[in-house]
Amino acid sequence: MPRGLTAFPFLLAFLVFAFACNKQPNTLSQIQQIRSGDYTITLLNDTGAVKQHSNKLTLEIRNAASNELANVNNVQIQSSMRMPGMGPMFGNMSSIRQVSPGRYEFDADFSMAGQWSFLVTFDPNGRAQFSVNAQ
Numbered sequence: 001m002p003r004g005l006t007a008f009p010f011l012l013a014f015l016v017f018a019f020a021c022n023k024q025p026n027t028l029s030q031i032q033q034i035r036s037g038d039y040t041i042t043l044l045n046d047t048g049a050v051k052q053h054s055n056k057l058t059l060e061i062r063n064a065a066s067n068e069l070a071n072v073n074n075v076q077i078q079s080s081m082r083m084p085g086m087g088p089m090f091g092n093m094s095s096i097r098q099v100s101p102g103r104y105e106f107d108a109d110f111s112m113a114g115q116w117s118f119l120v121t122f123d124p125n126g127r128a129q130f131s132v133n134a135q
Helices: 008-021
Strands: 029-036 039-045 053-063 073-081 097-100 103-110 114-123 126-134
Touching: 029 126, 039 126, 053 073, 073 103
Parallel strands: none
Antiparallel strands: 029 039, 039 053, 053 103, 073 114, 097 103, 114 126
């Protein structure tokens, strides 16, 4: 094997390793943002759209004046779809996981495409209603 080609596998391995370490974290896209009292609540995911069935969603709660993530308590979320002539259908929501102050992740599964309402509540007295279209 020629002398220059013996280093090729090591160079290739180094380049693969360097690109893998330089990978940027997934950026989140805004689905919808609502102002509620002193807070701005933003619903995010990796695509900016909600789809029928499985979704991984992030909720950010920020102080509206400073735009800093707000450390609130007792964050709850419910989802429902109005059904003409019958009671509402409810989305299957996982427990909310706080990943940092003001940032929460949860999974949502919507059995039907269409207009879904999210009700977000948190202490102290925070409340926001999102309306999103699951595609």
